[in-house]
Amino acid sequence: MSKRSIVPFGPQHPVLPEPIHLDLVLEDEKVVEAIPSIGFVHRGLEKLVEKRNFHDYMYVIERICGICSFMHGMGYAEGIERIMDVEIPDRAKYLRTIWCEMSRLHSHLLWLGLLADAFGFESLFMHCWRMRETILDMFEASTGGRVIFSVNKIGGVLKDMDSSMLRTFVDMFDKMEEEVRQLTNVFLKDYTVANRLKGVGILTKEDAILNGAVGPMMRAAGIESDTRKLGYAAYGDIDFDIITGKECDSFARCEVRIGEIFQSFNIIRQAVAKIPEGPISVDVKGNPNGEAFVRLEQPRGEAVFYFRGDGTQFLNRARVRTPTFANIPSLVKILEGCDFADVPILVLTIDPCVSCTER
Amino acid sequence: MRENYELKILAPDQITIKAHSLRNKGARLSQICSVRTKGGYDLLYSYVLGDLFKNYKVSITEDAEIESITAIFPNAFLYENEMSELFGIKIKYIALDYKNKLYDIAAKTPFK
Amino acid sequence: MNKYGSFTGGIFKSLFKKPATYGYPFNKREFPERTRGHIVINIDDCILCGLCEKKCPSAAIKVDRNKGTWSIDRMGCVQCENCVVGCPKKVLSTDVNYTEPSTTKTVDTFTKAGAAISEEKGASMPNCNLDSCVFCGLCAKNCPQGALSVDRATKSWKLDETLCVSCGLCVEKCPKKCLEMGEDKTKNTAALAPYDVDDLPKADLNACVYCGICASACPQGAIELDRDSKKWVVNEDKCIHCGICYYKCPKKCIAMVDAETALAVAEEKAEDTGASLPKADLDKCVYCTLCAKNCPQGALTVDRANKVWKLDADACVSCGLCVDKCPKKCIDMSASSAAEANEPEFKRGYDVEATPDANLDLCVYCGICAKACPQDAVTVDRENKTWTVDEDKCIHCAICAYKCPKKCIDMK
Numbered sequence: 064m065s066k067r068s069i070v071p072f073g074p075q076h077p078v079l080p081e082p083i084h085l086d087l088v089l090e091d092e093k094v095v096e097a098i099p100s101i102g103f104v105h106r107g108l109e110k111l112v113e114k115r116n117f118h119d120y121m122y123v124i125e126r127i128c129g130i131c132s133f134m135h136g137m138g139y140a141e142g143i144e145r146i147m148d149v150e151i152p153d154r155a156k157y158l159r160t161i162w163c164e165m166s167r168l169h170s171h172l173l174w175l176g177l178l179a180d181a182f183g184f185e186s187l188f189m190h191c192w193r194m195r196e197t198i199l200d201m202f203e204a205s206t207g208g209r210v211i212f213s214v215n216k217i218g219g220v221l222k223d224m225d226s227s228m229l230r231t232f233v234d235m236f237d238k239m240e241e242e243v244r245q246l247t248n249v250f251l252k253d254y255t256v257a258n259r260l261k262g263v264g265i266l267t268k269e270d271a272i273l274n275g276a277v278g279p280m281m282r283a284a285g286i287e288s289d290t291r292k293l294g295y296a297a298y299g300d301i302d303f304d305i306i307t308g309k310e311c312d313s314f315a316r317c318e319v320r321i322g323e324i325f326q327s328f329n330i331i332r333q334a335v336a337k338i339p340e341g342p343i344s345v346d347v348k349g350n351p352n353g354e355a356f357v358r359l360e361q362p363r364g365e366a367v368f369y370f371r372g373d374g375t376q377f378l379n380r381a382r383v384r385t386p387t388f389a390n391i392p393s394l395v396k397i398l399e400g401c402d403f404a405d406v407p408i409l410v411l412t413i414d415p416c417v418s419c420t421e422r
Numbered sequence: 423m424r425e426n427y428e429l430k431i432l433a434p435d436q437i438t439i440k441a442h443s444l445r446n447k448g449a450r451l452s453q454i455c456s457v458r459t460k461g462g463y464d465l466l467y468s469y470v471l472g473d474l475f476k477n478y479k480v481s482i483t484e485d486a487e488i489e490s491i492t493a494i495f496p497n498a499f500l501y502e503n504e505m506s507e508l509f510g511i512k513i514k515y516i517a518l519d520y521k522n523k524l525y526d527i528a529a530k531t532p533f534k
Numbered sequence: 535m536n537k538y539g540s541f542t543g544g545i546f547k548s549l550f551k552k553p554a555t556y557g558y559p560f561n562k563r564e565f566p567e568r569t570r571g572h573i574v575i576n577i578d579d580c581i582l583c584g585l586c587e588k589k590c591p592s593a594a595i596k597v598d599r600n601k602g603t604w605s606i607d608r609m610g611c612v613q614c615e616n617c618v619v620g621c622p623k624k625v626l627s628t629d630v631n632y633t634e635p636s637t638t639k640t641v642d643t644f645t646k647a648g649a650a651i652s653e654e655k656g657a658s659m660p661n662c663n664l665d666s667c668v669f670c671g672l673c674a675k676n677c678p679q680g681a682l683s684v685d686r687a688t689k690s691w692k693l694d695e696t697l698c699v700s701c702g703l704c705v706e707k708c709p710k711k712c713l714e715m716g717e718d719k720t721k722n723t724a725a726l727a728p729y730d731v732d733d734l735p736k737a738d739l740n741a742c743v744y745c746g747i748c749a750s751a752c753p754q755g756a757i758e759l760d761r762d763s764k765k766w767v768v769n770e771d772k773c774i775h776c777g778i779c780y781y782k783c784p785k786k787c788i789a790m791v792d793a794e795t796a797l798a799v800a801e802e803k804a805e806d807t808g809a810s811l812p813k814a815d816l817d818k819c820v821y822c823t824l825c826a827k828n829c830p831q832g833a834l835t836v837d838r839a840n841k842v843w844k845l846d847a848d849a850c851v852s853c854g855l856c857v858d859k860c861p862k863k864c865i866d867m868s869a870s871s872a873a874e875a876n877e878p879e880f881k882r883g884y885d886v887e888a889t890p891d892a893n894l895d896l897c898v899y900c901g902i903c904a905k906a907c908p909q910d911a912v913t914v915d916r917e918n919k920t921w922t923v924d925e926d927k928c929i930h931c932a933i934c935a936y937k938c939p940k941k942c943i944d945m946k
Contacts, residue, residue, distance in 0.1 A: 100520075100523075102525040103526060107527070107532065109533075110532055110533060119591045119616065122591040122614045122616060126612075141424075145424060186541070190548070193554045196554070203568070204567075205568070207568035207628070211614075213570070213615055246544070248540060272449075273445075274496060275450050275452065275495065275497040276450075277452075288470075293425045294425075295424065356425075356468065356475070358425060367453045367468060369455055369466060379458075380455075380457040382453075384452070384453035384455065388500060389452070392499070392500065393497075
């Protein structure tokens with residue numbers, strides 16, 4: 064048995080600006096154990112719920128994450144609507160669905176760019192992010208914000224997209240889909256990418272369940288599970304298949320995310336075709352009294368929201384279990400036995416969002 | 423459409439037993455969280471079994487000590503560390519105990 | 535697509551494309567209409583109510599009423615637009631251009647012209663019509679400044695004029711519409727305290743008709759009243775001085791007076807004149823039944839179908855509520871006996887079977903008659919200048935004739 068050494072990894076990273084720290088126990092070049100540490104960016108946003116009016120807390124919960132900020136706001140709105148038994152108008156449901164899928168698109172394009180950057184494919188990284196920029200522009204045109212959208216409200220949404228705007232978006236997505244396909248072909252076909260990803264970081268189906276993996280991490284292990292199938296927002300009216308992988312390795316995770324990009328284009332097109340006319344919000348009176356769980360499929364996987372109110376304008380508890388929080392144990396699992404040089408890529412394949420994780 | 427999940431009450435000594443039976447059925451631990459109540463805590467264990475979302479509520483008193491389920495579901499270590507650090511809930515036998523060093527926080531047990 | 539050089543095509547294409555970036559700061563970006571850049575305020579119309587300060591999730595807005603300033607910490611603002619949505623006067627809006635970069639934390643302060651404030655302060659404040667106020671407290675709950683205090687138990691509605699910002703939110707929220715913004719502040723102070731907090735009610739037995747409305751309205755059951763023995767007594771221990779009896783008395787014969795006066799031995803009521811019983815002018819009556827519904831004694835019977843208005847003189851307490859409630863003002867207290875009240879001479883201005891007929895020379899086709907018709911028998915088409923009545927539907931109530939502003943409808 065060779066000598067063991069411990070290498071601290073992070074929170075300042077070679078690859079990604081995510082403050083996660085790993086203590087890697089190495090045996091020669093192989094990682095035998097990894098101990099994760101987080102806690103560098105804990106902001107206590109969950110605690111703030113006791114100090115903010117439940118309507119205003121929307122603006123706080125959106126700031127949990129800069130990428131799925133829309134979905135955090137939506138999860139909160141769905142949770143409070145569930146407690147207060149508010150049924151939102153159909154148009155608001157479709158608008159939420161469209162913005163959700165746009166969030167997923169830009170999140171996955173961001174991740175593809177970061178992955179390309181991680182294995183040293185600089186120009187591919189730039190092309191991915193150029194594409195993502197277009198989606199941010201669409202967000203700005205429709206909601207007014209590029210990162211934090213502030214467009215959700217308890218009882219619906221605050222801004223409407225008229226039919227001409229929706230049509231422009233669909234045209235842009237049609238054009239973009241062609242370009243994205245050329246780009247993703249590089250990921251799927253190029254031998255340099257395959258050499259870095261195939262057979263690396265295998266998370267078997269059993270391990271995925273045991274370690275509570277969620278989202279593309281879990282689907283790449285061949286588990287067919289997608290919270291969107293629960294039919295929240297307008298997903299119940301939309302036809303889509305769950306994308307799964309077979310190989311359980313990093314390449315499968317990349318494949319699943321690429322598949323989801325095209326799936327998102329498809330969902331947006333369906334939603335735009337089906338969106339009904341009507342109001343976009345209903346008035347909400349009173350204060351929430353009760354508790355509710357909400358599950359949403361964020362780009363990184365299943366997020367669990369839990370809210371409890373006691374009939375005052377301040378909630379008792381708001382709990383957000385973000386997907387990265389659930390994926391860290393799986394990360395530790397796939398790091399065991401990998402090469403030291405693969406650690407950055409493996410950290411990336413869970414698509415970590417540590418500021419989400421710590422809230 | 424809203425998801426129909428189940429929410430059942432569980433006795434504190436049933437936590438590990440329930441976790442065992444769910445693991446044998448192939449469930450995944452989705453999350454654990456706690457809520458401060460008057461004189462104690464509500465712990466909420468959520469499992470996903472296929473399409474089902476199963477939740478168990480365990481009410482404990484302030485100074486009760488519960489058993490960790492990290493031996494059954496290894497991913498519980500983050501949730502349990504978070505609970506003991508932010509709420510001050512006493513949990514024994516956590517596989518990887520950060521000893522209140524998970525988060526870098528100024529106040530001790532801020533949610534208590 | 536092959537294993538090698540799969541990206542070559544893309545690379546070559548982008549060699550000849552325009553760059554995806556632009557040369558900031560020389561080329562400025564054009565923002566879409568909805569971009570939330572920074573908050574702007576139209577300070578002249580601002581009433582400094584402070585709602586935006588309360589709504590701001592990042593506490594970036596400060597409103598100082600005394601100095602007349604509205605200030606925003608530009609670095610603290612998170613551009614959530616919550617203040618814009620919540621502004622009652624819609625003086626806030628978002629500009630598409632981002633906040634100017636700065637090396638220090640900038641606070642922008644806007645000052646409202648000082649003179650205007652003190653002037654406006656005197657100008658318009660909410661007044662409460664305490665007669666219709668139900669002391670629900672909604673106005674106080676919605677007051678952004680906490681200037682209103684409403685106490686249901688003591689029936690008080692108070693305005694702290696130093697705090698009031700004249701935003702008018704209370705007027706909007708009032709469910710009874712008994713609030714209005716006015717200059718006359720004396721109005722509510724006068725109405726505010728018609729009696730002291732520990733005053734007891736005392737009925738003027740000369741005017742009292744022993745209708746019992748006060749006793750049934752009393753939340754404490756403090757009023758004891760007997761019609762036969764002409765007794766009206768208030769129980770001092772039970773009375774909570776709420777004044778509900780004072781407001782409810784149809785004859786306005788209850789006064790809130792200090793305890794000593796109230797408990798002084800009640801003077802005997804003068805001999806009952808027996809004079810007044812209600813009598814309806816059946817020419818005008820539309821048999822709406824409002825009088826019967828409001829009669830505390832159930833002394834009135836109104837049958838719309840058979841056009842009957844009948845008074846049970848024995849039950850009638852001469853309270854006069856029916857007179858107050860009659861929308862047509864066709865009831866007066868002129869009868870002195872049961873016979874007179876129910877006088878059967880139905881001097882109807884029209885025959886029972888008469889149907890309305892409009893004089894189309896005078897008719898302006900306003901449609902009021904059509905709206906008033908309880909049976910939808912009248913149809914008015916303004917564009918084609920037609921006025922028709924469906925004789926099968928018509929119940930000959932003549933409401934249309936009464937409602938006609940031009941008096942051009944006759945019952946024929």
